[in-house]
Amino acid sequence: MTDHPLVQMRGITKRFGGVTALQDVNLEAYAGEVLAIVGDNGAGKSTLIKILTGVYQPSEGEIFLDGQPLEMASHSDAIAQGIDAVYQTLALADHLTPAANMFLGTELTRKVAGIEFLDNRRMKSEAARVLDERLGVRLRSMDVTTDSLSGGQRQAVAIARAVYHEDLRVLVMDEPTAALGPQETARTLKLIKALREQGLAVILISHSLDDVFEVADRVHVQRRGRRVGVVETANSTVQEVLGLIVGAPANDAA
Ligand SMILES: Nc1ncnc2c1ncn2[C@@H]1O[C@H](COP(=O)(O)OP(=O)(O)OP(=O)(O)O)[C@@H](O)[C@H]1O
Numbered sequence: 001m002t003d004h005p006l007v008q009m010r011g012i013t014k015r016f017g018g019v020t021a022l023q024d025v026n027l028e029a030y031a032g033e034v035l036a037i038v039g040d041n042g043a044g045k046s047t048l049i050k051i052l053t054g055v056y057q058p059s060e061g062e063i064f065l066d067g068q069p070l071e072m073a074s075h076s077d078a079i080a081q082g083i084d085a086v087y088q089t090l091a092l093a094d095h096l097t098p099a100a101n102m103f104l105g106t107e108l109t110r111k112v113a114g115i116e117f118l119d120n121r122r123m124k125s126e127a128a129r130v131l132d133e134r135l136g137v138r139l140r141s142m143d144v145t146t147d148s149l150s151g152g153q154r155q156a157v158a159i160a161r162a163v164y165h166e167d168l169r170v171l172v173m174d175e176p177t178a179a180l181g182p183q184e185t186a187r188t189l190k191l192i193k194a195l196r197e198q199g200l201a202v203i204l205i206s207h208s209l210d211d212v213f214e215v216a217d218r219v220h221v222q223r224r225g226r227r228v229g230v231v232e233t234a235n236s237t238v239q240e241v242l243g244l245i246v247g248a249p250a251n252d253a254a
């Protein structure tokens with residue numbers, strides 16, 4: 001972990017009409033760490049990361065990358081800065097192979113006698129290489145359609161696409177294990193750790209404090225639109241974080 005945050009949100013407020021979804025929220029994420037964001041339903045977790053990924057613009061507040069202010073008018077502006085998000089409901093084409101999904105719109109080609117052909121063999125080997133080397137994921141076969149993959153494998157394909165095409169520095173995952181069984185969850189947590197080892201800042205939104213304490217370095221706790229605490233998993237407990245989430249007074253001996 002470096003001593004300056006890679007990405008920093010300062011004084012973020014977001015209003016939707018009369019609803020204040022976020023009130024004066026700060027967030028810091030460092031290169032080479034996993035930062036979890038936890039909080040009850042409606043605490044503002046998704047809104048916060050949609051602002052970080054350029055999907056929403058804040059009503060007030062600023063975002064800095066490497067200490068430089070970021071102006072983001074759209075999600076593609078965030079991608080251009082190396083900030084992206086992967087959702088469980090991924091934009092994958094079900095009837096295409098993992099490799100075709102990874103190279104959708106950016107197909108690799110080769111020329112034979114001056115004529116351009118799709119280089120399917122290289123796309124397949126590149127896709128397999130990125131999945132294996134960057135994410136530690138090996139699919140049983142690359143010659144399958146994406147709808148036959150498990151939820152965790154589909155997620156890996158979507159992350160591999162971002163890792164391959166973008167100079168990815170900050171990856172946000174909103175509830176990546178919510179629909180996964182125990183084995184797939186373990187694989188996804190392993191993949192998150194691999195990305196951390198490669199120096200990314202991984203921001204993980206999760207309702208599972210087991211997952212959070214397994215994989216995260218620090219935990220940002222949201223409650224009713226505000227950040228109510230940041231703890232290090234090494235120096236905290238599930239009980240302490242739960243207390244922050246529900247707003248219980250600390251050490252209340254009632
Ligand atoms: N597009 C929107 N228009 C109006 N209100 C919104 C919009 N998006 C979010 N909100 C409100 O902002 C608040 C925070 O919502 P948000 O989705 O960020 O919560 P969350 O922490 O992600 O919750 P969950 O755990 O249920 O996913 C809620 O009160 C929600 O109703």
Ligand SMILES: [Mg+2]
Pocket residue numbers: 045046047
């Ligand atoms: Mg949410």
